[in-house]
Amino acid sequence: MNINFLNLLDQLPGALAQGLIWGILAIGVYLTYKVLDIADLTVDGSFCTGGAVFVVLLTGGAPLWVALVAAFLAGLLAGFATGIFHVFFGISPLLAGILTQIGLWAVNLMIMGKPNLSVNVNHFRLLVSLRYLQEVIKGERPWYQSPLLTVSLLILSLIAILYWFFGTEFGTGVRATGSNIKMAKAQGINTDFAKVFGLMLSNGMVALSGALLTQYQGFADINMGRGAIIIGLAAVIIGEALLVWIFRNFALRLLSSVIGAVIYFVVIQTVLWLRLDPNYLKLLTAVVVAVFLAVPHWKNKFASLPARNKGGL
Amino acid sequence: MLDIINISKTFNKNTVNENKALTSLALSIKDGDFVTVIGGNGSGKSTMLNAVAGVLAVDCGRIVIDGADVTRLPEHRRAPYIGRVFQDPMMGTAGGMSIEENLALASWRGKRRTLRWGLSKKEREFYCEKLNELDLGLEDRLTVKTGLLSGGQRQALTLLMATLRRPKLLLLDEHTAALDPKTAKTVLDITNKIVEHHALTTLMVTHNMRDAIHLGNRLVMFDKGRIVIDLQGENKRQLTVEKLLGMFENLNDFDEFDDKLLLS
Ligand SMILES: Nc1ncnc2c1ncn2[C@@H]1O[C@H](COP(=O)(O)OP(=O)(O)O)[C@@H](O)[C@H]1O
Ligand SMILES: [Mg+2]
Numbered sequence: 001m002n003i004n005f006l007n008l009l010d011q012l013p014g015a016l017a018q019g020l021i022w023g024i025l026a027i028g029v030y031l032t033y034k035v036l037d038i039a040d041l042t043v044d045g046s047f048c049t050g051g052a053v054f055v056v057l058l059t060g061g062a063p064l065w066v067a068l069v070a071a072f073l074a075g076l077l078a079g080f081a082t083g084i085f086h087v088f089f090g091i092s093p094l095l096a097g098i099l100t101q102i103g104l105w106a107v108n109l110m111i112m113g114k115p116n117l118s119v120n121v122n123h124f125r126l127l128v129s130l131r132y133l134q135e136v137i138k139g140e141r142p143w144y145q146s147p148l149l150t151v152s153l154l155i156l157s158l159i160a161i162l163y164w165f166f167g168t169e170f171g172t173g174v175r176a177t178g179s180n181i182k183m184a185k186a187q188g189i190n191t192d193f194a195k196v197f198g199l200m201l202s203n204g205m206v207a208l209s210g211a212l213l214t215q216y217q218g219f220a221d222i223n224m225g226r227g228a229i230i231i232g233l234a235a236v237i238i239g240e241a242l243l244v245w246i247f248r249n250f251a252l253r254l255l256s257s258v259i260g261a262v263i264y265f266v267v268i269q270t271v272l273w274l275r276l277d278p279n280y281l282k283l284l285t286a287v288v289v290a291v292f293l294a295v296p297h298w299k300n301k302f303a304s305l306p307a308r309n310k311g312g313l
Numbered sequence: 314m315l316d317i318i319n320i321s322k323t324f325n326k327n328t329v330n331e332n333k334a335l336t337s338l339a340l341s342i343k344d345g346d347f348v349t350v351i352g353g354n355g356s357g358k359s360t361m362l363n364a365v366a367g368v369l370a371v372d373c374g375r376i377v378i379d380g381a382d383v384t385r386l387p388e389h390r391r392a393p394y395i396g397r398v399f400q401d402p403m404m405g406t407a408g409g410m411s412i413e414e415n416l417a418l419a420s421w422r423g424k425r426r427t428l429r430w431g432l433s434k435k436e437r438e439f440y441c442e443k444l445n446e447l448d449l450g451l452e453d454r455l456t457v458k459t460g461l462l463s464g465g466q467r468q469a470l471t472l473l474m475a476t477l478r479r480p481k482l483l484l485l486d487e488h489t490a491a492l493d494p495k496t497a498k499t500v501l502d503i504t505n506k507i508v509e510h511h512a513l514t515t516l517m518v519t520h521n522m523r524d525a526i527h528l529g530n531r532l533v534m535f536d537k538g539r540i541v542i543d544l545q546g547e548n549k550r551q552l553t554v555e556k557l558l559g560m561f562e563n564l565n566d567f568d569e570f571d572d573k574l575l576l577s
Contacts, residue, residue, distance in 0.1 A: 169417075169426040172410075176418050179407035182399075186366070187474075188392030188422045 015269040019262030020151040026257040028205030029232030036178040041097035045104025046078035047225035050207025051214035052111040075207025083196030118219035163251040235261035320374030334360040349525035352535030393423025396475030398488040405471030408460030419474035465496035485517040
């Protein structure tokens with residue numbers, strides 16, 4: 001049992017790294033699900049798009065940063081497609097996301113040329129890699145080259161940028177669109193534009209996350225995004241459930257989604273350590289998400305029964 | 314200031330649910346007019362306001378605000394001209410955002426939204442001062458989310474937001490109907506104060522005949538998508554509930570009379 005437990009501890013840095021990388025996807029999901037009030041299923045496709053674009057460019061000789069930026073831009077495009085399906089074609093956001101997701105499956109295959117493309121850490125300098133993590137643990141690399149640190153710094157910069165953006169006049173308008181669209185229109189906000197913009201930004205983050213996971217695991221795979229939206233939602237919901245009481249500021253809310261993702265992967269690692277069949281993990285995730293989603297609904301239902309504002313202002 | 318030129322709106326055209334909400338409606342309002350609007354349920358009052366605000370596209374006719382034809386403009390591009398308060402207190406503010414953020418959004422109504430960050434001390438002071446005028450104790454709750462306010466507080470705040478930048482037109486759609494009588498009176502008093510202070514051109518729909526008679530300088534009554542009574546000046550000043558009811562009954566007699574004529 002003792003040795004077994006050490007086993008779990010061994011796995012922990014890996015779970016942390018994965019959690020942080022998926023945390024960037026969780027930030028993207030937070031932007032659509034919480035800020036814009038849209039459940040955007042584009043994510044399952046755009047996650048892989050980010051990985052695919054990254055691998056193809058890097059192995060094709062592009063510098064690391066170019067490949068990363070290109071992955072982000074590809075995510076923006078994916079979000080743009082969903083946005084146009086929604087505001088211009090009048091398709092419900094849920095369906096619009098599914099349409100893009102299905103379309104992206106073919107696009108991702110086209111980009112990669114085959115269902116699985118690897119990027120060898122021996123031949124390319126990567127931003128993050130499982131190899132680097134292992135080397136740091138073994139003491140073969142200095143601690144400051146740990147992927148945990150790299151991704152953490154990246155996350156903090158992303159949160160800082162998003163915090164700035166959503167505090168500007170324009171960004172405040174995007175938040176208002178998600179909070180009360182009728183009011184937003186009455187205040188002269190172009191809510192269609194705000195929604196498209198938000199969907200783009202969100203999927204840019206998701207694709208960036210996909211590009212990082214691709215480096216970390218050493219390959220991009222056509223199925224790597226399957227169920228990503230549920231993991232993202234789980235991260236957002238777990239983060240909110242645990243931290244909503246203390247994290248009120250927008251930047252901290254974003255951070256709580258990242259923490260949610262880390263917790264999710266630590267829990268998954270523990271479940272694996274308990275030798276549960278990994279095939280049931282998605283079922284477990286789905287049930288957990290469903291229950292967490294139900295809680296506010298139930299709360300509302302019971303709270304609204306005696307709600308009446310009596311007299312005075 | 315506002316010219317509504319023969320607008321019509323039919324919902325669910327060519328179906329069994331076809332519903333003529335507005336039939337060739339015409340109304341011209343001068344700068345500074347405070348018009349109260351009454352009429353039965355479903356007579357088309359909200360539809361008219363929604364048509365003016367751009368929430369609904371009209372089937373035909375034109376809408377001109379201060380010389381600018383806005384008939385084809387989408388809702389958000391008419392916002393520079395129009396301040397609005399709705400019947401539902403939830404609808405006027407973003408519940409998940411703070412009072413100061415809501416006020417800031419309103420202060421940018423009709424302006425290009427830039428990448429300028431945050432609020433300045435001067436802006437906060439300005440909002441405080443304006444909230445102080447409402448006299449509801451909101452001035453030291455700038456960072457409170459509007460979702461936590463009572464219905465009356467939200468309506469008062471929405472009213473303030475609608476007029477923070479002087480609108481060419483203020484549209485109030487039964488904005489006190491969802492409030493208890495005491496709160497409704499407070500909000501109505503605030504409304505009257507703001508409208509008079511800024512001499513705002515206002516259209517106020519109300520279900521309360523007494524309010525419609527006592528407030529404003531012009532009264533119109535809707536029936537079946539048309540304006541059937543339109544009183545201003547001395548006629549409006551000397552109006553009483555009894556007189557108004559009398560007029561409405563005469564009108565109905567007239568309709569029946571018409572029908573009889575047609576049938577015979
Ligand atoms: N979005 C809509 N779709 C279909 N019918 C509508 C819609 N809005 C209003 N109506 C109908 O148009 C008529 C006028 O409604 P409305 O303008 O809301 O009346 P009022 O505000 O005077 O009570 C009503 O018969 C109503 O049922
Ligand atoms: Mg109405």
